[in-house]
Amino acid sequence: MDAVSVLLVDDEQGFLEAMHKRLVRRGLLVRMAGSGAMALEMLDEHESDVVSLDQKMPEMDGLQTLIAIKARHPRVKVIMLTGHATVDSAVSGMALGAFEYLVKPCDLETLLAQIHASVGRREAGGGLA
Amino acid sequence: MIGKLQALAPYYRLLARKIALAIVVVACIPYALTFGLFYSSYNDSTQAQVLGSLRGVVETHKRDIDEFLADRLSDLAAMAGLLGVEELQRPESLRRAFNALQDAHGAFVDLGLIDARGRHLAYAGPYRLMEANYSQSPWFQEVLAKGTFISDVFLGFRGVPHFVVALKLPHEGGPYLLRATIDSARFASLVEKVRLGQSGEAFIVNRQGLYQTQGRERRHILAPSGLALPEAFEGVRVWETTAGGREVVLAQAWLKDGDWLLVCQQDTSDAFEPLYRARRLVLAWGLAAMALLVGTTVLLTRGLVGRIAAADHDKELLNEQIIQAGKLASLGELAAGVAHEINNPLAIMVEEAGWMQDLMQSDAGVLAQSSHFQEYQRAIEQIQTHGRRCKEITVKLLGFARSTFSPLQPTQLNELAREVAGLVERPARYANVNLTLDLDPELPQIMASPTELQQVLMNLVNNAMDAMEEQGGSLFIRTRQEEKGGVLLEVADTGPGIPEAVLSRIFDPFFTTKPVGKGTGLGLSICYGIVHKLGGRLQVQSAPQQGATFRVHLPARPLAQSKPESLKAAA
Structure with a gap:
């Protein structure tokens, strides 16, 4: 079975990198995008199984990006990452087809569990690959 | 006051x-x-x-x-x-x-x-x-x-x-x-x-x-x-x-x-004797009428001013509540802003520490040679533990200021009270606190957010338990029916009470009497915010050595429900 491919979308570079390293280490195919537009480009180029999408980004925000992703790549599962202040729109995102939302700051274990859940696989125990 | x-x-x-x-x-x-x-x-x-x-x-x-x-x-x-x-x-x-x-x-x-x-x-x-x-x-x-x-x-x-x-x-x-x-x-x-x-x-x-x-x-x-x-x-x-x-x-x-x-x-x-007699009579009447006038005026004025004083008093109370609410709102915004800004760097710190842990696990064989290996591990764990603690604080801060995401639903306070009582039963026994539930069986349901109300009740109960930690005592949770379908929730303890100087500040954010690290000073201000949002009032009555009683008055439903439509759509 192919490794699960994940696209992390966040305008916070440090967070992207930290998560990227840790997820790769746990056997996932991970790409990173610093903005909604970039994420769309990358998906157009090559679809990922799961997108972890930050809610609050400059220019194109999480909700807009979600709508665009769902329009162009309906099969892609989207996990919304949100701050407390934007929980409302995250819930709206659920209505628009997001798989789940997580309240930031979320830790690796939670995100990993949701990624596996979204692709219908049991978590690989969280152990290192 | x-x-x-x-x-x-x-x-x-x-x-x-x-x-x-x-x-x-x-x-x-x-x-x-x-x-x-x-x-x-x-x-x-x-x-x-x-x-x-x-x-x-x-x-x-x-x-x-x-x-x-x-x-x-x-x-x-x-x-x-x-x-x-x-x-x-x-x-x-x-x-x-x-x-x-x-x-x-x-x-x-x-x-x-x-x-x-x-x-x-x-x-x-x-x-x-x-x-x-x-x-x-x-x-x-x-x-x-x-x-x-x-x-x-x-x-x-x-x-x-x-x-x-x-x-x-x-x-x-x-x-x-x-x-x-x-x-x-x-x-x-x-x-x-x-x-x-x-x-x-x-x-x-x-x-x-x-x-x-x-x-x-x-x-x-x-x-x-x-x-x-x-x-x-x-x-x-x-x-x-x-x-x-x-x-x-x-x-x-x-x-x-x-x-x-x-x-x-x-x-x-x-x-002129008849004239004088009549004149005396007329003068007496005139003076009597004047006295009546003055007396009536004084009495009426007293009543009037009493009412003015009462109105002023009410206004003063209302002002205080408005000021308190405003203070909380602006502090809440500030807190949320700070929390939000700190959240991302905090997440990065925790994840980077996690990354270091990942790396140390894979390099364990090499690093185990180092005499500091244990120290590295301990330090990284400390970073993660306290990073998470920071996250908890920011979550609380955000919860304190968050925009409403708590769908209103018919809520039975008695049930909440029993749940909370169940949760604190064991710690209460250890703390030698006698817990008494006094619930109104006729208590009507109200439209509210049960999770939020549970948070309020839990907070009040925990505070009461903390207050009686040293000497033990009695803790009462009461519910009562109020007019127009409203309810009263009362949490009373027999602890040392709240000093007057503290009483006026207990709802202020970050105000705490607990030792550093034990309380954030946000509990009661969050309760205050929740109760306020539900259209209710949170009151406290206490005197030194007389215990403290917190009363939550809640209406049948909040007056202005915030965005009920969007919430329904979301659910």
């Missing part, structure tokens, strides 16, 4: 005084004007009435006296006409005539017929006056000149005060005179009988100012009166003046063609 009201007490007293004064002044000026006007016109008219009635009495009296004198002259004239001079010369006839007159009214003392030389031709009376010669008497000349005459009072031959009326009877043998002496006592009683209250008297003085009658004071007849005699006038004059050192009302009238002055006088106090 109480202290503030007490401090304001003088202000309200002053306010009450000012309002009362203003009302009394405004009401009293027209009242006093009306009363004064009424009083003075009443005074004037009553005075005029008193003087007018005195004038009437004196006018009647003057007429009576004038008539009496005229009647005596007509008596003589009638008798002379009836008998004729010849008959009158006969002593027997004169005596009979005199007796007839005496029988009629007894006003005469004697009667005599006198010839032109002043000698008695006949005399009837008690005195021996047959030999008297009147030719030198002033009245004798007057009668001859005028035809009739009424004398002043004089002493005469007998040295007794009296006066005479005389009539000239023309006859061919020279004129004759018919002369009669008037009974002074009878005349005096006629003059003095005037009815003028207690102190009224009447007397007569002649043109020379000599007393003609004694008056009430028993003056010497013919003694000078000292009165300044007025010019001749018609009718009666009435005025107020001072006589003999007394305030009197004086009435004067000329009698006998201006020969005699009738003087009636009465003490002013006596004359």
Whole structure:
């Protein structure tokens, strides 16, 4: 079975990198995008199984990006990452087809569990690959 | 709050005084004007009435006296006409005539017929006056000149005060005179009988100012009166003046063609006694009405100011609540902003530490050589532990300020209370706290967020448990029905209570009395925010050593539900 491919979308570079390293280490195919537009480009180029999408980004925000992703790549599962202040729109995102939302700051274990859940696989125990 | 009201007490007293004064002044000026006007016109008219009635009495009296004198002259004239001079010369006839007159009214003392030389031709009376010669008497000349005459009072031959009326009877043998002496006592009683209250008297003085009658004071007849005699006038004059050192009302009238002055006088106090009595009554009424006015005003004003004070008090409370809510809102925004900004770096720190852990696990074989391996691991764990602690704080902060994401649903507080009681049962036992549930079985459901209310209740219960940590005590959770479908949730403890200085700050964010690291100071402000959002009120009542009671009043449903539609759509 192919490794699960994940696209992390966040305008916070440090967070992207930290998560990227840790997820790769746990056997996932991970790409990173610093903005909604970039994420769309990358998906157009090559679809990922799961997108972890930050809610609050400059220019194109999480909700807009979600709508665009769902329009162009309906099969892609989207996990919304949100701050407390934007929980409302995250819930709206659920209505628009997001798989789940997580309240930031979320830790690796939670995100990993949701990624596996979204692709219908049991978590690989969280152990290192 | 109480202290503030007490401090304001003088202000309200002053306010009450000012309002009362203003009302009394405004009401009293027209009242006093009306009363004064009424009083003075009443005074004037009553005075005029008193003087007018005195004038009437004196006018009647003057007429009576004038008539009496005229009647005596007509008596003589009638008798002379009836008998004729010849008959009158006969002593027997004169005596009979005199007796007839005496029988009629007894006003005469004697009667005599006198010839032109002043000698008695006949005399009837008690005195021996047959030999008297009147030719030198002033009245004798007057009668001859005028035809009739009424004398002043004089002493005469007998040295007794009296006066005479005389009539000239023309006859061919020279004129004759018919002369009669008037009974002074009878005349005096006629003059003095005037009815003028207690102190009224009447007397007569002649043109020379000599007393003609004694008056009430028993003056010497013919003694000078000292009165300044007025010019001749018609009718009666009435005025107020001072006589003999007394305030009197004086009435004067000329009698006998201006020969005699009738003087009636009465003490002013006596004359105006009815007026004074009425005046006292009116004044008493006026003062009583004024007192009533002032009393009513003071009472009404007190009530009014009491209401103002109560309204001020309510406003003050409301202001405090608004200020508190505003403070929380702005602090909440600030806190949320800070928390939000810290969140991302915090996440990165924790994840990077996690990354280091990942790496250390894979490099364990190499790193285990290092004597610091354990230290590295411990330090990284510490970073992660405290990073997570920071995250918890920011989550709480965000929860404190978050926009509403808590769908309202029918909520039964009793259930929540039982759940929370179940959660704290065990720790309560350890802390020697006796937990009592006192739930209203009829408690209605309310529209609220159960998770949020649970948070509130949990917070209050935890605080109460913390308060009784050292000594143990009793913890009560009560629910009660309130009006309009609202509910009351009460959490009471028997702990040491909350000092007054702390009481006003307990809802402030970040205010805590717990040791550093044990409390964030956000619990109660979050509760406050939640209760407020649900349209309720959170109150606290406490005193040192008296425990603390927190009361949450919640309405059946919040007044302004925030975005219920979008929430429904989301769910």
